[in-house]
Amino acid sequence: MTQPETRAAAGHDGAPDVEPGRGASGPSAVEHLSRLGPLIGLIVLCAIGAGLNSDFATLDNALNVLTRTAFIGIIAVGMCFVIILGGIDLSVGSMAALIAGCVIMFINWAAGALGSPLLAVVAGTGLAVVLGAVFGLAQGVLIAKGRIEPFIVTLGTLGIYRAYLTYFADGGALTLENALSDLYAPVYYGHLFGVPLPVLAFLVVAIIGAVILNKTAYGRHVQAIGSNETVARYAAVDVERVKILTYMLMGVCVGIATLFYVPRLGSASPTTGLLWELEAIAAVIVGGAALKGGHGSIAGTVIGAILLSVISNILNLTSLISVYLNAAVQGFVIIIVAFMQKGRR
Amino acid sequence: MSAPGLAIAFDGIVKRFGPVAVLHGVSFGLEPGKVYGLLGENGAGKSTLMKILAGYESPSEGRVLIGGKPVAFAGSRDAEAQGIVLIHQEFNLADDLSIAGNIFLGHERRKGLFLDEAAMRAEAAAVLAQVGLERPADTPVRQLIVAEKQLVEIAKALSRRARLLIMDEPTATLTPSEVARLFGLIARLREDGVTIVYISHKLDEVERITDEVVVMRDGRLVGRAPTASLSRHAMATMMVGREIADLFPAKAPFDAEAPDAPAALAVAGFTVPGWAQDVSFAVRPGEILGFAGLVGAGRTELFEGILGLRPGAGDVRLGGRPVALRSIAEATRQGLSYLSEDRKGKGLHVDFPLAPNLTLMALERYARPLLDHGAERAALVRAVEAFGIRTGSLSVRAAALSGGNQQKLALAKVLHPEPRVLVLDEPTRGVDVGAKREIYFLIAELARKGLAVVVISSELIELIGLAHRVAVMRAGRLVATVEGAEMTEETMIAHATGTRHDAA
Numbered sequence: 001m002t003q004p005e006t007r008a009a010a011g012h013d014g015a016p017d018v019e020p021g022r023g024a025s026g027p028s029a030v031e032h033l034s035r036l037g038p039l040i041g042l043i044v045l046c047a048i049g050a051g052l053n054s055d056f057a058t059l060d061n062a063l064n065v066l067t068r069t070a071f072i073g074i075i076a077v078g079m080c081f082v083i084i085l086g087g088i089d090l091s092v093g094s095m096a097a098l099i100a101g102c103v104i105m106f107i108n109w110a111a112g113a114l115g116s117p118l119l120a121v122v123a124g125t126g127l128a129v130v131l132g133a134v135f136g137l138a139q140g141v142l143i144a145k146g147r148i149e150p151f152i153v154t155l156g157t158l159g160i161y162r163a164y165l166t167y168f169a170d171g172g173a174l175t176l177e178n179a180l181s182d183l184y185a186p187v188y189y190g191h192l193f194g195v196p197l198p199v200l201a202f203l204v205v206a207i208i209g210a211v212i213l214n215k216t217a218y219g220r221h222v223q224a225i226g227s228n229e230t231v232a233r234y235a236a237v238d239v240e241r242v243k244i245l246t247y248m249l250m251g252v253c254v255g256i257a258t259l260f261y262v263p264r265l266g267s268a269s270p271t272t273g274l275l276w277e278l279e280a281i282a283a284v285i286v287g288g289a290a291l292k293g294g295h296g297s298i299a300g301t302v303i304g305a306i307l308l309s310v311i312s313n314i315l316n317l318t319s320l321i322s323v324y325l326n327a328a329v330q331g332f333v334i335i336i337v338a339f340m341q342k343g344r345r
Numbered sequence: 346m347s348a349p350g351l352a353i354a355f356d357g358i359v360k361r362f363g364p365v366a367v368l369h370g371v372s373f374g375l376e377p378g379k380v381y382g383l384l385g386e387n388g389a390g391k392s393t394l395m396k397i398l399a400g401y402e403s404p405s406e407g408r409v410l411i412g413g414k415p416v417a418f419a420g421s422r423d424a425e426a427q428g429i430v431l432i433h434q435e436f437n438l439a440d441d442l443s444i445a446g447n448i449f450l451g452h453e454r455r456k457g458l459f460l461d462e463a464a465m466r467a468e469a470a471a472v473l474a475q476v477g478l479e480r481p482a483d484t485p486v487r488q489l490i491v492a493e494k495q496l497v498e499i500a501k502a503l504s505r506r507a508r509l510l511i512m513d514e515p516t517a518t519l520t521p522s523e524v525a526r527l528f529g530l531i532a533r534l535r536e537d538g539v540t541i542v543y544i545s546h547k548l549d550e551v552e553r554i555t556d557e558v559v560v561m562r563d564g565r566l567v568g569r570a571p572t573a574s575l576s577r578h579a580m581a582t583m584m585v586g587r588e589i590a591d592l593f594p595a596k597a598p599f600d601a602e603a604p605d606a607p608a609a610l611a612v613a614g615f616t617v618p619g620w621a622q623d624v625s626f627a628v629r630p631g632e633i634l635g636f637a638g639l640v641g642a643g644r645t646e647l648f649e650g651i652l653g654l655r656p657g658a659g660d661v662r663l664g665g666r667p668v669a670l671r672s673i674a675e676a677t678r679q680g681l682s683y684l685s686e687d688r689k690g691k692g693l694h695v696d697f698p699l700a701p702n703l704t705l706m707a708l709e710r711y712a713r714p715l716l717d718h719g720a721e722r723a724a725l726v727r728a729v730e731a732f733g734i735r736t737g738s739l740s741v742r743a744a745a746l747s748g749g750n751q752q753k754l755a756l757a758k759v760l761h762p763e764p765r766v767l768v769l770d771e772p773t774r775g776v777d778v779g780a781k782r783e784i785y786f787l788i789a790e791l792a793r794k795g796l797a798v799v800v801i802s803s804e805l806i807e808l809i810g811l812a813h814r815v816a817v818m819r820a821g822r823l824v825a826t827v828e829g830a831e832m833t834e835e836t837m838i839a840h841a842t843g844t845r846h847d848a849a
Contacts (some may be wrong), residue, residue: 156764187597193615214715215716216712216714217711217716218718220716221703223701223706224694224697224701227696227697228694228696230690230691231692231693232694232705233654234673234685235674235758236672236674236705237705294696341462
């Protein structure tokens with residue numbers, strides 16, 4: 001990362017105008033390589049996994065890994081927008097937990113009140129998305145209009161959301177009634193053309209996210225603000241609106257992830273969604289997004305999320321490193337990648 | 346300060362940043378105890394050369410000699426140890442520290458483990474007396490006005506036993522009486538044998554204070570001569586490298602025949618608290634209106650107020666319609682575009698490729714509803730052609746362009762929403778002479794096509810060559826609008842500084 005070619009290709013920093021050599025010819029070989037890095041890492045990891053345990057390279061295990069990736073992956077797509085914008089959202093794990101709790105309480109109540117368990121479940125899934133949007137809107141307004149650092153706002157809401165869940169659950173767990181749980185279960189356990197529904201949802205969210213990021217004016221504005229907010233403001237970009245929309249989009253992603261998560265266990269407790277923010281942020285960063293904002297890719301994020309799941313899966317299947325150290329691995333990964341990004345400047 | 350000044354020689358200095366050389370073998374000498382005026386346009390290489398001398402940069406080739414002996418500085422501290430101090434255009438003062446704290450920053454006097462505050466205050470008071478700043482040494486720098494900060498910088502240099510002092514545009518923010526005081530100080534330092542390199546665009550000051558003039562252009566030394574032997578016109582011609590007249594297009598007469606037609610932009614009684622008071626002006630389609638004034642006169646702030654970037658109030662009309670602009674986005678929708686003076690901080694996304702920069706202000710045109718990357722690229726091809734943007738490939742980042750080509754891209758960008766009024770703030774800052782000329786011709790062409798153009802500039806020659814009329818601001822007020830034969834440097838400077846010397 002210290003070679004000049006790498007620096008020129010990466011071009012993360014605002015290069016002074018006296019260095020016209022920078023990126024003088026489109027994306028270089030090195031740049032292509034750095035884009036392929038996460039994918040190569042994933043392939044290498046899979047090869048290692050297959051070598052260590054014969055159960056790894058099975059279709060069942062692959063679908064299992066992808067299904068468990070889906071929650072974090074969907075959240076990471078939203079996180080990718082937030083990080084490209086130059087922001088951060090530390091609250092996503094707590095937000096998921098609170099949304100899960102609220103949805104469970106709502107479905108349990110609505111099944112009786114509406115008289116239709118099916119309607120209650122359908123309305124509950126809608127509520128998950130609406131709650132995510134509302135929480136995101138509140139955070140976005142505080143960040144954009146209130147001009148508070150996103151780190152502070154989402155650190156505060158991280159505590160608030162989880163505390164309210166713990167309060168609603170009275171320190172224990174909120175659980176779906178059995179009949180309702182069975183009714184809701186296919187959303188997590190069901191398949192379409194042999195693909196688990198959460199994986200399909202992950203795919204759809206990622207594709208929509210990629211289109212929004214690369215092919216809409218809003219997506220361009222997100223990148224412009226992350227690259228240089230002042231320049232964006234002077235270029236007639238409505239910075240506040242874009243910021244609020246982005247945190248809403250983040251919340252909607254959390255809502256979607258949660259609506260697929262609830263039927264998995266049918267309950268929410270104070271440990272639900274613990275450290276999801278770490279894994280989601282790590283997925284985005286491993287996927288090649290710049291921590292200081294400006295650029296990143298949805299495809300990279302998807303690969304990053306799968307890569308982290310594969311690591312966790314390998315830890316589960318082998319005794320190489322204790323599975324209890326899974327979060328530590330993610331923590332190390334995030335710090336190492338951030339360090340490498342610094343070195344490139 | 347009885348230490349003698351330094352004899353400096355540059356021997357074939359070459360400085361490259363990546364593949365681009367900004368200094369092409371500069372050689373000349375400076376004698377001790379003289380005041381040198383270092384002249385050259387933005388981008389001529391003056392600042393880079395002085396940064397090499399002061400240890401902030403090291404030369405790619407060539408040597409710096411002090412008293413005949415080659416030296417190699419590893420950093421500015423090495424240079425300071427030899428008595429060479431550069432006073433930056435932007436001050437390097439820590440606002441929260443006291444004057445004494447700043448003067449001794451990095452060179453603190455200690456008594457055992459602890460700071461020797463009393464000794465530092467006493468020494469600081471001595472150098473403050475020398476520069477004529479009547480402030481207690483424990484005053485926080487935050488409380489000082491700009492001119493006082495300038496004096497603190499000089500006091501800091503003196504406390505380091507400076508024997509060669511480099512001043513970069515030291516009077517940019519000073520009032521005439523403060524300038525007079527600074528010149529008195531420079532004269533005293535010269536008597537003490539200190540060598541002074543004085544960088545300035547203000548040729549009258551160079552004429553007043555320097556013994557000899559050294560002129561650079563495009564990274565080369567193009568001439569030196571005793572100041573007394575040169576007229577200001579000769580200095581300017583040496584800097585620009587051609588007769589000034591060739592630099593500008595002929596002024597097209599704009600249609601002033603229809604005074605009843607509404608002005609493209611009319612501003613009446615506009616006030617930006619703390620920056621501009623009760624400013625009124627109008628610019629008609631096809632007209633180029635210049636804005637002159639000292640740094641801090643409130644020109645940029647006035648327009649930021651009009652554009653809704655800072656609080657301000659007044660009557661603003663576009664094409665006769667009253668408007669209240671609250672953001673650049675709104676201004677752009679109403680047909681008013683603004684090019685900031687700060688190209689890298691506010692003008693361009695240097696990390697972005699060219700096409701997204703070009704289309705950012707008019708992106709909705711390319712969203713149907715998904716962005717049409719092909720159309721964006723086609724627009725870039727047209728802009729590269731129309732604005733003469735020189736680039737190796739169309740997919741480079743904006744950072745890869747030279748300053749002049751970046752500026753042409755920035756100009757193309759603000760014109761992309763097809764405005765009727767264009768406000769250009771320092772449109773040729775940091776741009777070489779060739780690109781300057783191209784930009785002047787572009788601006789004149791835009792006006793000929795009916796655009797109303799406002800040009801804010803600190804280069805009076807530019808305004809005289811380009812504008813139909815020039816509004817001069819002083820301390821937040823529009824004090825005069827000059828046109829025709831009145832558009833001379835002398836008249837504008839007189840208005841900008843105030844005829845009486847007590848003007849703030």
